[in-house]
Amino acid sequence: MSLTLLATTHRVAPGLLTWRAWDALRSAAAVRLRDGHPLLPSLRDAGIVPETVAAPDASRLVGDARSAEIVWVAAPEGDEALMREVGTLVVGDPLDVEVLHGSYDLPGARLLDLVSVMDTLRRDCPWDRKQTHATLVPYLLEEAYEVLDTIESGDLGALREELGDVLMQVAFHSVVAAERDDDTAFTIDDVAAGIVEKLVRRHPHVFADVTVSGADEVNANWEQIKAAERAAKSGDEASALDGVPLGQPALSLAAQLQRRAARMRAPAELADDLGADAGGAGSDVGDAPGSDVGERLFALVREAAERGADPEAELRAVSRVFRDRVRAWERRGQGA
Secondary structure (H helix, E strand, O other): OEEEEEEOOOOOOOOOOOHHHHHHHHHOOEEEEEOOOOOHHHHHHOOOOOEEEOOOOHHHHHHHHOOOEEEEEOOOOOOHHHHHHHHHHHHOOOOEEEEEEOOOOOOOOHHHHHHHHHHHHHHHOHHHHOOOHHHHHHHHHHHHHHHHHHHHOOOHHHHHHHHHHHHHHHHHHHHHHOOOOOOOOOOHHHHHHHHHHHHHHHOHHHHOOOOOOOHHHHHHHHHHHHHHHHHHHHHHHOOOOOOOOOOOOHHHHHHHHHHHHHHOOOOHHHHOOHHHHOOOOOOOHHHOOOOOHHHHHHHHHHHHHHOOOOHHHHHHHHHHHHHHHHHHHHHHHHHO
């Protein structure tokens, strides 16, 4: 006879099994699984009456399978220890043993584990429980910069871990938001749904019947769609500069503002004499020594854009060189 070890994944709904899995379950002389197994209700609904046990007994499974077709439904997390025991028992006295996969993870299935882990941490960890959107902001920025650092340094082997840290921050903010009981509450499913809708809406050449000639036309369509979205949200007050985060580093802020203005074909003279107004009402910043530094930096950002360079990346690159030189100087001094 035979022993079938039926493996399933907990990341799909119980009962969504392959035809081969259901056939094996219905044709077996006995189906066994642990008490409380999530597949138990589906088996009973299908007319299968399984035997439930507190824990598997490898010797009994192998012994019974020598005279009948037995199916053991593995725990959702797998039964590696049981499989090793079965393997040991049949080495000297062979038995037909098959591992049958009754369901499979789809791409992205492990995100369900992240949601589950974050729910548990929020409930059971004192530190995680007291966090808010505001207290989490520094960690989100830190993790994003670590992603940037791994890419710029070429350490692509570490990129997976760093992206995981950013993803955890998204899950963390989502679980915090889900606790609210007003109309600002949302879940991670809402977050995913929102970005899916946005991507589909902004890619009509992929998801609709719009035809494009190349990447430039894709960019043009993208800007038109974004402009329509801004108008729908803000009406007459809508601006192409809406959504530019002022909290980002100053060089990247200047670069993003200039890119947005260039797309609108804003007059170049809008960038003239910026230092005079930089201090704002009642401020003497514009009259302070060196007050033209900001204006000169802004002009350098524009120069970088004209050369096709990223000012933030360029400054980081030379900063890394300076860091390395200082470290080398330190080592030389310590060795003297």
